[in-house]
Amino acid sequence: MPDGNVPFERRVVRPASREPMHVETSEYVYDGSRTTRPAPGTTWADAPCPALRADAAGAVVDVNAAAGALLPTARPRAPLADAVPAWLADAHRRFVTATRPTDGERRFGMVRGELAGRSFEARPTPAAAGEVVWWLVDDTELRLAEKALRTEQERTAFLAEASSTLLTSLNVDRCMEVTAELAARHLADAAVVVAPAARRHYPVAYAGPGGVVRRRSVHADPAAVPGLSEALQGFPPVPSRWIDPSLLPEWAVPEGLSQPVGSVVVTPLPGHGVPAGAVVLLRRDDHRAFDESEEVFARLFAARAGAALSAARLYAEQASITDTLMRDLLPPSLHQVNGVEFAGGYRASGAAERAGGDFYDVHPGEGPGEESLVVLGDVCGKGLDAAVLTGKIRNTVQALLPMAGDHQRVLDLLNGALVNSHHTRFATMVLASVRRSAGRVRLRLTSAGHPAPLIVRADGGVEEADTRGSLVGVLPRVTSRTVTADLAAGETCLLFTDGITEARGGPLGDELFGDGRLKSALAECAGLPAEAVVERIQMLASEWVGDRRHDDMAVVAITAPRTTHLSAVDGHTRGRFTA
Amino acid sequence: MTALSPSGFTVTVETAPRGVSLRLAGELDLDTADDLVDAVRGQLTGPGRDEVCLDCADLTSCDSSGLAALLMARRLTAAAGVGLRLADRPPHLTRMLEITGTLEHLTEPYPLGEPEAGARESHGPHPGAG
Numbered sequence: 001m002p003d004g005n006v007p008f009e010r011r012v013v014r015p016a017s018r019e020p021m022h023v024e025t026s027e028y029v030y031d032g033s034r035t036t037r038p039a040p041g042t043t044w045a046d047a048p049c050p051a052l053r054a055d056a057a058g059a060v061v062d063v064n065a066a067a068g069a070l071l072p073t074a075r076p077r078a079p080l081a082d083a084v085p086a087w088l089a090d091a092h093r094r095f096v097t098a099t100r101p102t103d104g105e106r107r108f109g110m111v112r113g114e115l116a117g118r119s120f121e122a123r124p125t126p127a128a129a130g131e132v133v134w135w136l137v138d139d140t141e142l143r144l145a146e147k148a149l150r151t152e153q154e155r156t157a158f159l160a161e162a163s164s165t166l167l168t169s170l171n172v173d174r175c176m177e178v179t180a181e182l183a184a185r186h187l188a189d190a191a192v193v194v195a196p197a198a199r200r201h202y203p204v205a206y207a208g209p210g211g212v213v214r215r216r217s218v219h220a221d222p223a224a225v226p227g228l229s230e231a232l233q234g235f236p237p238v239p240s241r242w243i244d245p246s247l248l249p250e251w252a253v254p255e256g257l258s259q260p261v262g263s264v265v266v267t268p269l270p271g272h273g274v275p276a277g278a279v280v281l282l283r284r285d286d287h288r289a290f291d292e293s294e295e296v297f298a299r300l301f302a303a304r305a306g307a308a309l310s311a312a313r314l315y316a317e318q319a320s321i322t323d324t325l326m327r328d329l330l331p332p333s334l335h336q337v338n339g340v341e342f343a344g345g346y347r348a349s350g351a352a353e354r355a356g357g358d359f360y361d362v363h364p365g366e367g368p369g370e371e372s373l374v375v376l377g378d379v380c381g382k383g384l385d386a387a388v389l390t391g392k393i394r395n396t397v398q399a400l401l402p403m404a405g406d407h408q409r410v411l412d413l414l415n416g417a418l419v420n421s422h423h424t425r426f427a428t429m430v431l432a433s434v435r436r437s438a439g440r441v442r443l444r445l446t447s448a449g450h451p452a453p454l455i456v457r458a459d460g461g462v463e464e465a466d467t468r469g470s471l472v473g474v475l476p477r478v479t480s481r482t483v484t485a486d487l488a489a490g491e492t493c494l495l496f497t498d499g500i501t502e503a504r505g506g507p508l509g510d511e512l513f514g515d516g517r518l519k520s521a522l523a524e525c526a527g528l529p530a531e532a533v534v535e536r537i538q539m540l541a542s543e544w545v546g547d548r549r550h551d552d553m554a555v556v557a558i559t560a561p562r563t564t565h566l567s568a569v570d571g572h573t574r575g576r577f578t579a
Numbered sequence: 580m581t582a583l584s585p586s587g588f589t590v591t592v593e594t595a596p597r598g599v600s601l602r603l604a605g606e607l608d609l610d611t612a613d614d615l616v617d618a619v620r621g622q623l624t625g626p627g628r629d630e631v632c633l634d635c636a637d638l639t640s641c642d643s644s645g646l647a648a649l650l651m652a653r654r655l656t657a658a659a660g661v662g663l664r665l666a667d668r669p670p671h672l673t674r675m676l677e678i679t680g681t682l683e684h685l686t687e688p689y690p691l692g693e694p695e696a697g698a699r700e701s702h703g704p705h706p707g708a709g
Contacts, residue, residue, distance in 0.1 A: 382609055424647045424650040428643075428679055449678065450678070450679075470680025470684070471681060
């Protein structure tokens with residue numbers, strides 16, 4: 001106790017500074033000017049919360065000062081109906097007639113309503129003689145805060161939904177539709193998404209009140225919609241712009257709006273350095289116009305939609321470039337040419353960014369006695385760089401076909417065309433010139449830095465062609481050694497890339513398929529048609545890698561047919577067959 | 580100096596009697612090829628720099644991109660008038676160089692036709708090098 005001389009008096013503890021007051025021991029703390037008045041808690045007249053006492057018959061008994069200020073007509077004996085709003089008078093009537101819950105539920109009889117433009121919670125407490133005291137608690141700020149919180153929660157949920165929905169698709173059209181639909185559902189009555197022009201036409205997606213989305217290509221001048229041209233340029237960023245609905249051209253208004261357009265905002269969709277488009281938000285004239293917080297929110301949405309749209313657009317452009325380049329790189333389907341069977345197989349690397357290194361081509365000879373040229377190769381590197389180099393090699397070899405009688409010359413010229421001071425990207429390849437001659441297939445084989453072709457004989461023996469040479473594209477000079485080989489009926493020469501021999505897998509998961517396994521697999525292919533040889537080798541290598549990462553794998557089989565047409569000159573006579 | 584790459588390929592630079600030795604360890608492939616080229620490019624000049632030696636003993640694998648990096652190393656050293664040597668080649672590397680016909684090119688003792696080649700050969704071990 002600070003002072004033992006005043007044991008009963010309630011003291012005011014007032015710090016010298018304006019720091020918050022604090023309670024010492026059991027003393028009450030209250031306003032200093034009222035120390036002489038009765039202790040608080042013994043009267044309700046000066047309670048800061050408005051309070052009103054009414055009797056069971058529905059008349060005012062008494063009000064405290066705060067209630068008197070709030071309800072000027074609430075005088076003693078005035079009927080409640082005249083003194084307080086109807087919602088409170090009704091609540092009083094219900095409360096005095098109701099049976100109270102036995103558990104004394106604290107919120108029993110509590111009501112909420114408006115009074116003098118603010119929101120109040122009215123809590124009844126029973127008093128003596130059937131009277132009721134109504135305590136009025138102003139909860140306006142709380143209600144506003146709750147409403148703001150709910151709005152924010154809804155907006156956050158919406159933005160999260162928008163992001164996840166938008167990012168599920170890398171398809172530009174789909175992204176536009178989703179943007180329009182989400183905007184119409186959450187931001188406005190209708191929305192129009194305008195993408196940057198493609199060949200002077202603007203792709204447009206409309207979403208109306210019913211959530212129906214339509215797409216159109218509009219040939220129009222975006223300058224007709226104020227702010228749209230600027231928004232479509234994407235840079236510099238422009239703020240959303242309010243426009244007069246009467247200025248909207250017909251194409252910019254979605255169908256299905258039952259009321260005239262009352263308010264319009266044009267918001268740019270910011271992309272990653274590339275303009276992603278703009279969204280036009282429309283509200284009917286019987287609905288509220290956009291307020292500032294909604295406009296800010298629309299911008300947050302636009303940022304997400306713009307990011308998704310521009311990602312989709314960049315992806316589409318890249319995919320289209322890759323498609324264009326890769327279309328020419330697809331291996332040809334092979335078949336019998338001039339009495340020789342050809343079959344090819346290509347399994348692209350699983351990972352997209354690692355694709356594109358292997359290739360093969362067959363350039364058929366012009367007549368039955370002419371050589372066909374088979375090229376199988378492997379370009380160093382992956383992805384677009386490799387695809388571009390592959391294309392260059394295939395085109396150059398095609399142009400060099402007249403020199404195909406001299407493999408070394410073809411390789412020299414190709415090397416000269418490829419050597420480049422910027423990089424050391426190279427290719428390894430096998431050239432095989434193939435001609436049918438006197439019932440056999442005659443091969444000239446040249447390896448340029450590539451694994452040597454394997455030949456499987458009719459008896460199952462497997463030989464490696466004794467050709468060696470240097471890779472093309474880096475060294476000043478290419479050296480090579482060409483060998484010849486003959487295939488009897490049922491024998492096959494296999495060209496392959498190291499994607500086969502270096503395929504990692506097997507029972508332990510990290511073992512190379514290797515030359516040995518390839519040779520034994522091939523030994524079992526004696527006598528099989530070319531197609532079957534390719535299928536078997538591909539199947540074994542695929543089984544070996546399972547679903548592990550692997551490089552491109554390419555194989556070409558050149559086979560002397562087992563049953564063949566010896567006098568196949570015109571293709572009509574049946575001729576003789578060999579076994 | 581050891582440059583660590585996420586895939587575990589490392590280049591360790593050490594002084595050597597005739598210049599510098601780069602000890603290569605790990606997998607030389609598409610992801611690490613540039614590390615080798617950058618390391619070699621950074622070692623082309625220096626006092627008594629006659630040779631860049633690539634110590635390949637700990638090279639666990641080398642793919643076509645790795646070979647392209649070796650070819651680039653050869654091109655860079657030749658242009659700078661410095662020799663390139665691939666020391667302690669593991670069998671898989673020698674085999675790859677043989678198949679691709681690059682063994683001779685990459686292991687020629689010194690750029691042919693360089694007049695000062697013989698003169699440099701006569702230098703003794705660089706003092707203080709180890």
